[in-house]
Amino acid sequence: MNLTFRQLKVFDVVARHLNYTSAAKELHLSQPAVSMQVKQLEEQVDTPLIEKLGKKLYLTDIGIEMHNYARSTMQQLIDLEETIGQLKTLQQGHLKLAVASTANHFVIRLLAHFAKSHPKIRISLDVTNRSSLLAMLEKNECDLVIMGRPPDAYNLMASPFLENPLVVVTYPEHYLAAKKKVSLKELIKEEFVMREQGSGTRIAIERFFSNQEMEFKTKMDMSNNRAIKHAAEEGLGMAIVSMHTLELELKANTLKIVNVEGFPIFRHWYVVQREGKRLSPIATVFKDYIMKGADDVVHDFTAPLYAHLEQSAN
């Protein structure tokens, strides 16, 4: 059985009119064209759908069945068009994001703002570590990832969109915290609590010190940014973290930024997608949004942090 939508369409009109000639008018066709479509449909199901008694047309039992089917199928097609239209015009859609845990805090702020102007959009946000992020991209499980600089090895397209200042922190009573200016030489006498090898932050820090031809002493490795900050609070060592993650600690005065020469190290947050990935409409819009407007939106969040930075320099 190989029906065509055309047959169903024409049959529907005929079934409604019960008159080939006027159906032909509605369809802007000749009358034989209509007869032929119906005849072909009848051949497909190998049974008459319309019968002519005297001058009047009637649907047979199977004709009624077929008419129901035709109408339902056509309605479904309309629904599909509607759905696709909505997906295209962002009245609907699903934005699948994944972010590095260190980026979580400010991304939430971005999303809150973005979601307001796209109320019908469903958003999934996965907060996870760097290797999981890369795996998710690999498996095409999300549209976009927000993280630090991704490795070059993967086929990724990464666009920097926001400064990510890495600063040195310690507990407020630490003697370096009080100094107006701390040299790198002074700093590397201290021991450090670090992110694990291979993490974005760790790589950046290593690169920074090796550029200065210096080495630092790692007391502890940790895979979690929060744990690192906690360790610093407890005096286990100096920490170097993204200033964006310090909002609470600075406000509560459990950590202080140390004004080290050469710091902050300005890195960037990146929006990352797989190379060749065709973004869904909503993902395209979101990417545009953060590329163009992220600075403005997160300004009232970052401004107080930068104030802390300047404060430690005075």
Place this chain on the structure above:
Amino acid sequence: MNLTFRQLKVFDVVARHLNYTSAAKELHLSQPAVSMQVKQLEEQVDTPLIEKLGKKLYLTDIGIEMHNYARSTMQQLIDLEETIGQLKTLQQGHLKLAVASTANHFVIRLLAHFAKSHPKIRISLDVTNRSSLLAMLEKNECDLVIMGRPPDAYNLMASPFLENPLVVVTYPEHYLAAKKKVSLKELIKEEFVMREQGSGTRIAIERFFSNQEMEFKTKMDMSNNRAIKHAAEEGLGMAIVSMHTLELELKANTLKIVNVEGFPIFRHWYVVQREGKRLSPIATVFKDYIMKGADDVVHDFTAPLYAHLEQSAN
């Protein structure tokens, strides 16, 4: 938007495999043939449905939507085939009958038997008068009508299928009821309670008497067979009715058949359909059934009646 079922079918297979080559195998097609169908479908909705990242294929959001649609549409098509198949093979269907009120009693018996061997079939039975029956045929509101001989004027196809003996009846105490043989001459001295002019029975009776070049006296005209029998019971006159309608009255001994010379008048019951009407499968089967098997089935119903007939002749 002008999709084809072919496109949906091919797309469904590809969406399941996420691999054009193996989809092509399942469809017994070359790989490019599959690519082309999918591409055409994408052109229809003007948006990609499948994306290729590296070596793997993924459905886009709209692709997922389209896949759902394709599956649902194809399922509906299967359902339709199923339904049509059932309608064709009588596992389903709707038999629309109309019968003359005088035929009601034995038709019910026929139907009871028929329905047993076609349990899934829905049956509509309209019991009404002669002119309504003809109107229903005219308007194609029923498949078949069971009635006495229909007029020739309409474009009808009428097939006799069962004897319809018209007998003279009166109340048991009537002096003619006791006689072994009553001549027509004797009979026409009596007054009659008759069906209305134009009714099948009336026409038959008039023809019978005019063939004998005799006339009868009509005391009352009535449009209802039951009323006529009741009038005869009350002694308002002789009645000539289909013996098939007398089951109860003979059993209860409220009426007796009068053994008149030349009676019973053997007329027939007819199955009637509009000329050119294509009967539905179930209607075809029902017509076959009554044409071939009606005598057998109603035998145990008519036999006792014929017994009464013979009894009045002894």
Place this chain on the structure above:
DNA sequence: TGTTACCATAAGTTATTGCTTATGATATAT
């Protein structure tokens, strides 16, 4: 680095589709 698996694209062929106009048949209305 070359090999492999896989998809995209191109060119060419055949059958079919979807329509048109012209004409024939038929039931109802006049």
Place this chain on the structure above:
DNA sequence: ATATATCATAAGCAATAACTTATGGTAACA
């Protein structure tokens, strides 16, 4: 009986649908 309205059928035509084979490009893998 004739006219009218309506559907069926036939013939013809242009567009295209649905394939095929051949070939080229590319990501993954060894």
